[in-house]
Each structure stands twice: as C-alpha cells, then as structure tokens.
Amino acid sequence: MAEGPARSGKPRGNLPPLEFYVPEPRYRPGDVVDYSHLEIPEAGAARRPDEACDAKETWPLTTDLIRVLDENDQAVGPWDPKLDPETLRGMLRTMALTRAFDDRMYRGQRQGKTSFYMKSTGEEAISVACAFALADDDMVFPSYRQQGILISRGYPLVEMINQIYSNRADRLKGRQLPIMYSAKDYGFFTISGNLATQFPQAVGWSMASAIKGDTRIATSFIGEGSSAEGDFHAAMTFAAVYNAPVVLNIVNNQWAISSFSGFAGSERTTFAARANGYGIAGLRVDGNDALAVYAAMDWAANRARANKGPTLIEHFTYRAEGHSTSDDPSAYRSAREAEDWPLGDPVMRLKNHLIALGEWSDEQHAEMDKALAEEVRAATKDAEKNGILGHGLHHPFHTMFEDVFEELPWNLREQADQAISERRTKFPEWKE
C-alpha cells in the first residue's frame, strides 16, 4: 500500500481499500420484478405553485411526482387541467394513432421496407399531451422518440412514411436515417443522430425569440441517458443565465439502450432535482398520465411566456419496447418489467378516464383502433407508391451533392460528375 506523501508526514494507517462502484439494475433477464421500492405518490397530492413562482419553490416538486389520474380513473387535485371531453378524446385518438403508426412501421422494417425504426410505445402521453399544451408555432427540438408531436400537429403520415422509406417523395431526399424527421412548417426541428445537441439549440432559439420580442417559446426533449451529455449542462446554464423562454424535458424511460438510468445518475437523485441547482424551476411528472403531462407542460409554457424563465420537466415513464429495431431488450432486462410497470399504460389510463366520465366506451375505442389501423394502412399504401428503401425509385444522383452548401463549390461539381459517370459505367442504358 502507498505510503503517505513524504512532506505531509501523514500516515495512511489501516484504512480499508477503496472500492469501485458500478451501478447494476435491479432486474436482469429471468428475474422476478418487484416495484415496491418505487415511491408512487397519490394522484392529486402534489401542490401546484403559481406559474410565476420563484424557481426554488418548485424544489419539493422535483422529487415528488405530479399525478392527476387516480385509481378510480378520476382526475383529481390542483394539477387537473380540466380539459373538455372533446380535447381528451382528441388526445386519446392521437396517442392511439401514434401507437398504431409505430406498430405498422415496426412491421415494415421487419418486412424489409426500410432499414430501421424506433417505437415510442408507453411514452405516447409525453409527446402528445405536450403538443396539445403548446401552441402550434412553438418550436420543438425533439429527440428521436417524439413522433407523437408530429402526429399531434397534423403532419401527414404519408410524409413520415416517405421519410422512413427514403423513397422518391422523401422531403429529405433519402439523406437521413429513418425517423430523423424535419418539418419546419410544423415547428419540428430537424432531428440529429447526435444526442442532446438539440438542448442548447432550443435554448438559443428561445433566446433569439426573446431578443426579437417574439411571443413564441421553444421546447426540447432528451432521454434520461442523454442528460449525462455535456450539452445538458450547457443548455441548463444558458437557459438560467438568460432566463430563456424554454421548456426542457427529460423523458426518463429508465433505459438508454441496455444501460439503466443508474448510469445517468438516477440512483442518488431524480433528474428533475438537477433543475434547482441551476436556479431553474423543476417538475417531476407521471409520464404515463396524459393529464399530468399536459398540466406540467402548460404550467411551464405559461411560465416561459410570462418571461418567468425556463423549466426542466422530468417525465417518469417506461420504455415498453426495445430501443430500436436493432435492439433486443430480452438480452439485458426482465421481460416482466414493462407489463408490471406500476404507472400503467398511458393509452389505457386516458381511455379509462374518458369511460369513467361517461364520454367514451370500449366499443368506441375498439372502433377507433380499427379506423386508426386502417388510416395508417392507407397512408402506408400511398407512401409505397413512391417506393420503399432500395427499390429503384431513388432520388436523382445530383441531389446527394446539393445542400451541403447553399451553392455547389467546384469540388462538389466535379464529384457529382464523377458519381454520374460511375452510374453510366455500371448501367450503360441509364438516363437521368
């Protein structure tokens, strides 16, 4: 064992050896799942401070869990957004549509129509209820698992599928990996494969909105795994320093591919609790409770609009399926985790609430699901007319070189000619 530094003369003595700690999830494949350690506060119990409150007043809410829907499917407590049944049905329909879309696209990938897909199963309330709480022209800086926002904003399914198939009608010209959508007209920022980069960008966008005296706000989403990136710290610091009109969301779905949330720091604190260290308001919300999600985003958006500054929201949820079509979760977690998740299924909870209100029925729900499946099927058929991945209908070759810069520089002009010449060598009869 090492001696103490010679100059201090301080002996090491008989201290125990240091131990290296590596977090380990509670359940691995085959384990019986027991969620009794999770503190699930009662619905309606969390206090709702004024939207203009001091950030530090939100401290209790960063370790609590804001919940609205109770065990009897009733909306309770001060966070009940008191939405009318029409809006609730709209939210339910959009969440179910997102799920139907995911299911169809997942199968499309398995059938070889595209290379890749990522579902958002179990997290539909987060994207959809947030979109319902925002104005349509508030800019969203999403991660790859907020397809519900695009769907909420009425972006055509067929356009989404065109992008997923990288077909001839794909507005991104086949340049982007499937699901990396970009829809400026729908306030949906271009998705990047690089995690968390959108967080400081959202803050910058909202700073620009404030600089210009605009009334629009920005919001961004990252997973709990990505919150370990340096960009998270950059975003929080800039948001706090400039009192930016932004809502920063962490979707804590417990898993970052195969690593559980402990590798992002969840064993010692909540993700929402980081907010107060930056002087930012923080909320922790039941991410499978659409009404709670709506209420939290509404609170934070109102706060930002009133120039009271940014909010960090942790949406506590569970990633019910694999990370992507390239992932097999049975290799690293218990198969029981998703079904036993104590906060349930967001679609079922909202459905049951509407039924409890007398505004919905199992029959209506079954009918709706059938209609949504048909809607997605029809959109898929429409998109397939424009081709599927790798089936001939590519974008013109020269488009590969466009948009690197506003104008084509000489080297890209030369390389475009080269690519076309290679094509002619390969297919002598080919004409572009």
Place this chain on the structure above:
Amino acid sequence: MLEEDAVSLHEAPTRQMNMIEAINDALDVMMGHDPDVVVLGEDVGYFGGVFRATAGLQKKYGKNRVFDTPINECGIIGAAVGMAAYGLRPVPEIQFADYIYPGLDQLISEAARMRYRSAGQFTSPLTVRSPFGGGIFGGQTHSQSPEALFTHVAGLKTVIPSTPHDAKGLLIAAIEDNDPVIFFEPKRIYNGPFDGNYDSPSKTWKSHPGGKVPEGYYSIPLGKARTVREGSAMTVLVYGTMVHVAEAVLAQKGVDAEIIDLRTLVPLDIEAVEKSVEKTGKCLVIHEATKTSGFGAELVSLVQERCFYHLEAPIERVTGFDTPYPHSLEWAYFPGPVRIGEAVDRLMKD
C-alpha cells in the same frame, strides 16, 4: 442591394487600421446594416473582448445584440446554432482557436449538416470568429492552428485573412454568407505584419498598404485568392501570418516567386492555384499548423493531381512540426525564414 455597393472601392475614403480595428469595423458595419446580426462570446460584451475586437459594440447596439456568455464553448456554438435556426445571423467568438474543441460536436455534427440533413429547411448562417496561430509565446493552448479540422468537414467554410483590408471585407462576406463560416484571425498580425524575424522591432499596420481600409460597407468574396506578388520562379501557397513571412523571405532571397494568399481554404480558389503553378512549374506550400494531415497535404495533393505535367520539381511543404506548440522553443518550432529559405533553395536548385 446595399447602397454602398455602388461606390467603387477606389473612390471610397479609406482609413489606416490595424486588424482588430478592421474586424471591429466590419462587425459595426454589419450590425448597422442587419438587425439580425448578433455578437456573443466570453468577455465580448461590456469589456469589448480580450483582444478588443468587439469594443464599443454593446454600448452602441445594446445587450440584446452584443452579450457576454458563460464559459462554455459547446453552449456558445449550440445556442448560436439555435439562434441561426430562428433566423438570426449570430457571430459567436471563441476566445482562442485552442478552445474551440468543446464546441466541435455542435459545429461538425450540427451547424455543418443542418442544411443538408433538413434539405434546406433549416440553415446555420453563423460566423465563428476565433484568434488563432502562434508567434506570440502563447504556448500549447494559445498558439494552435486547427484549420485542417474544419476544412475536413463537409458543410463548413474556412476563412483566414492576412491584412486589415481583407479581414474587414472577408468578415463582412462571411457574416452575409448563408453557410457556417469559421473565421480564423491570425493574432500574431492583429497589430502589425510579421516577417518572421522575431528579434526585430515589431511593425505596425500604419504604413502597410494592407492596413488601408475602406470606410463603410465592402466585401471580399469567399473563395477568391489574392495574388500578393506576381512572379515566375515558383508559386507559394500561403495564408494568415505566413503570407508576410513568405513575402519577406522570398524578397530577401531575391526569388521572383508568385505568392498567393489563399484567404479562403474552403471553398478554395482552385483556378488561381492551377493558373499559377502551370505558369511557374514549382510549388511551395507554407502553414504554421502541424504537418501530418495538415491543410498543406490537401494543397500538395491537389497541385499534384491537377498540375502534374507542369511540375518541374517535387512540391515543397513547410509547416510547424508534428508536436504540440512549445513555449520556450517557439522559434525553433515556428516555420520561419530558415526553414522556408531552405525549401526555396531546394526548389530553385531543381
């Protein structure tokens, strides 16, 4: 179209400026012309920048347009990317090019690819200004020339001026450009040209023709090199501080070289390069940055590919050594008159 466009540069009144003043003037002109131009960075606001490049701007344009930032390069570039996506034209400053690395992910993965990955829906019209280069006893982290990291990235433009006149015109063009531009300012020549003779008294821009800067708006197109000196013995491809070092060495040697200040590395003025090498048959490439995979390698390769049958000698490359930039051995590291002179001699012998 701006009013000043009609004014010929020959008629525009000029003022003798150093490079800092010229950069400050360019920012002032662009902020005056375009309310979307905003300046941000560490110490750029109230204080006016550690090199004074943004002095007086906050007072003139207000804190909404010119503001200090937290010490976080990822945040500075990331926020600027978001601001640009909104529709502003941000001019972030990175205090030293040596400290641009925490912002690289935002520059390479985001700014450079925004237009491409969104098929033109979102763009990143930002200009990242940053002092770079050595020759000032800056040691390892105040001397680097990382231009090759940026010229390797599809979607970024890289600009390096060598005179106050060019600094103003190029910076205005960079700010107006709709693509992200890395604007490296050779800090060794902020206050005066430098011929590589570090023992001689320092010079100022007062009597240098490159210090004569037109008032008001003018721009120098990106992608256009400047012929510093016409000649027939060899072509010297150079940029930044090394323009002046090359000029002095070749004058002292009495070699009739054609010296081309590239000014923009991407897009490169390939026509000017080809035309000159085809005329002279010899080529010398000089930069301060380390040798291996430096921008010089790209220049050498292009000249070899495109001017091979005109070449009368192997292409010479004079650069910094493949070491971190040292402090006490600065002048042994710096590609100064001796190293350049020997390369010139080799070329002349062939």
